[in-house]
Every structure is written in structure tokens, then in C-alpha cells.
Amino acid sequence: MKRRLIQLAATILTNPHVTNFFNGRIYRGELKNFCAPGLNCWSCPAATLSCPIGALQAVGGYGKFGFYAAGIIILIGLILGRAVCGFLCPFGFFQELLNKIPSPKIILPKKILPVKYFFLIIFVLILPVASKFGEPTFCEYICPAGTLEAGLPLIATHEEFRGVLGNLFLLKISVLLAVIFLCVVAHRFFCRVMCPLGAIYGLLNKFSFYQLNYNAEKCVHCEICKKNCPLDLNPTKDFASAECIRCGKCKKVCPKRALT
Amino acid sequence: MNSKNFSSSRIIILAVSAAMIYFGIERGELSTIFAKATRVCLECIGLG
Numbered sequence: 001m002k003r004r005l006i007q008l009a010a011t012i013l014t015n016p017h018v019t020n021f022f023n024g025r026i027y028r029g030e031l032k033n034f035c036a037p038g039l040n041c042w043s044c045p046a047a048t049l050s051c052p053i054g055a056l057q058a059v060g061g062y063g064k065f066g067f068y069a070a071g072i073i074i075l076i077g078l079i080l081g082r083a084v085c086g087f088l089c090p091f092g093f094f095q096e097l098l099n100k101i102p103s104p105k106i107i108l109p110k111k112i113l114p115v116k117y118f119f120l121i122i123f124v125l126i127l128p129v130a131s132k133f134g135e136p137t138f139c140e141y142i143c144p145a146g147t148l149e150a151g152l153p154l155i156a157t158h159e160e161f162r163g164v165l166g167n168l169f170l171l172k173i174s175v176l177l178a179v180i181f182l183c184v185v186a187h188r189f190f191c192r193v194m195c196p197l198g199a200i201y202g203l204l205n206k207f208s209f210y211q212l213n214y215n216a217e218k219c220v221h222c223e224i225c226k227k228n229c230p231l232d233l234n235p236t237k238d239f240a241s242a243e244c245i246r247c248g249k250c251k252k253v254c255p256k257r258a259l260t
Numbered sequence: 261m262n263s264k265n266f267s268s269s270r271i272i273i274l275a276v277s278a279a280m281i282y283f284g285i286e287r288g289e290l291s292t293i294f295a296k297a298t299r300v301c302l303e304c305i306g307l308g
Binding site: 146 | 294
């Protein structure tokens with residue numbers, strides 16, 4: 001419950017300009033110089049901050065590496081690791097709500113989890129620099145957060161945008177619908193399989209200041225933590241895993257307080 | 261990894277991230293990001 005409130009507060013704080021949804025404007029103030037910790041499209045009418053993945057690609061589009069955005073992401077990752085995904089990411093919050101919809105649930109095979117590193121390297125780091133016109137490739141062809149938070153509201157309020165919808169929009173809507181369906185049946189599908197930001201935070205999970213600690217002496221190996229982990233991890237072994245979003249469910253259910 | 265190496269790794273990552281932020285600002289990346297962030301990103305919304 002406490003985590004839900006933090007997720008809700010983070011979503012509202014990164015998207016306070018709600019009235020912009022009705023007038024079709026976007027916030028253009030100085031705070032756009034800063035990157036949000038989670039995945040939140042900078043063209044979302046309500047957004048106050050920049051998208052870190054968009055910022056990386058925007059500089060990459062000029063044939064340069066985006067040091068500023070990468071530095072911010074690494075700094076946030078060093079402090080919180082993937083707790084950002086579990087507590088602060090608006091799109092992560094959206095995915096968790098989707099998974100509450102009653103439906104048959106599936107367990108994601110571990111083999112597909114590294115796909116997010118492919119999206120990070122190819123679509124965020126290489127293609128924006130390599131493409132002739134410096135396109136933000138991940139935003140353009142993949143990002144369902146952009147379609148949901150910016151595409152749909154802006155297209156609803158701008159007639160001139162509706163007149164030029166084409167195959168690209170069709171592709172992006174298809175990706176969004178596929179992600180929504182997969183998030184209903186699999187916990188945080190996008191976060192675990194596709195998110196390039198989660199991939200970077202995952203690499204920093206081991207070093208982050210916010211950690212999940214495991215005390216082997218207190219553990220009675222009841223495996224109740226494993227049964228309750230929504231990400232199908234074994235917290236007694238995977239407490240420093242790149243996949244752990246620090247949601248804290250294992251801590252809550254541990255009868256011996258072996259996980260803190 | 262022992263705690264000394266762990267702390268050293270954290271300090272190195274912290275220093276690298278701070279240096280990257282400083283270098284990015286010095287190089288003028290903020291203006292590129294600000295310019296992109298304050299206009300409707302047509303790629304992001306699926307118009308290309």
C-alpha cells in the first residue's frame with residue numbers, strides 16, 4: 001500500500017500539468033532541462049521533466065554520445081538501482097495496474113529477459129547515431145509510453161495531427177496494444193523484456209546504495225519469498241539480481257526477517 | 261566482492277557519472293535536450 005502511494009505520488013509529481021491534456025499544450029519551462037528518473041515521455045502534455053532515454057537519443061542524433069543524460073541515469077541508478085522501476089516509474093505503475101486485470105497469468109521464460117539490452121544497445125545507443133537524420137529510433141518505432149502518454153492525448157486535441165496519421169502510427173499503436181495485452185498476462189512485461197532504462201538501472205542494481213539485504217543465518221529456507229516474488233526470482237539467491245525492482249514483497253512475507 | 265572493493269566501485273561510478281554530467285553540460289548538450297523537450301516530439305507520438 002505504501003509503495004502504491006509512492007508510485008502514485010511519483011506519477012503525479014512528474015506529470016502535474018494535467019490541464020494540458022485538455023488544451024493540447026506541453027510544458028515548456030526550465031524544469032525540462034532535468035531528466036525524470038523513470039520512463040515518462042517528454043511530449044506528454046502533463047510532463048514536467050525530460051525523458052532520459054529520449055535525451056540520450058536526442059544528443060545521439062547529432063552523432064555524439066549523450067553524456068549528460070547518461071550521467072544522470074547512472075547517478076540515479078547508483079543511488080536507487082531498479083527501485084526506480086518499482087517506486088518511481090509512471091509506466092511501471094501503469095503496467096502493475098494492468099496486471100491487476102483478472103486473466104490467466106504466464107511466467108516469462110528467463111531467456112527472453114536480456115532482450116532489453118538489445119533494445120538499449122541497438123535502438124538507443126547505435127541507431128540514433130548511425131541513422132542519416134539522427135532519428136530517436138526507440139521513441140519512433142518502439143516506445144509504448146510515448147504513444148500512450150503523448151501520442152493519444154495530442155492526436156485527440158490536434159486536428160492537424162489526425163490528418164497525417166500513417167503507417168508509423170499504426171506500428172506504434174500495434175506495439176502499445178501488444179504491450180498492454182502482454183502486461184495484463186505477464187507481470188511488468190515491458191519493464192522486464194523491453195525497457196532500455198530498466199536495463200541500465202539493472203546493471204547498477206548490484207552497486208546501488210538502496211539494496212535488498214539477505215541474512216543467511218536467519219533464513220529457514222521456507223521459500224515463501226520465492227513464492228511471493230512477482231518477478232519469479234528467488235530473493236535468497238537473486239537479491240542483487242538485475243531483474244529485482246526492490247518492490248519489497250519478499251521482505252514483507254519473510255517470517256524471520258532474513259530479508260531487509 | 262568484499263566491502264572495500266564494493267565501496268571503491270561505488271566511488272568510481274559516482275565520479276564517472278558526475279564527470280559525465282559536467283562534460284555534457286560543458287559541451288552544450290542541455291540546449292539540445294531542452295530544444296527537443298519543449299517541442300512536440302513527432303517521433304514519440306508516432307508521426308515521424
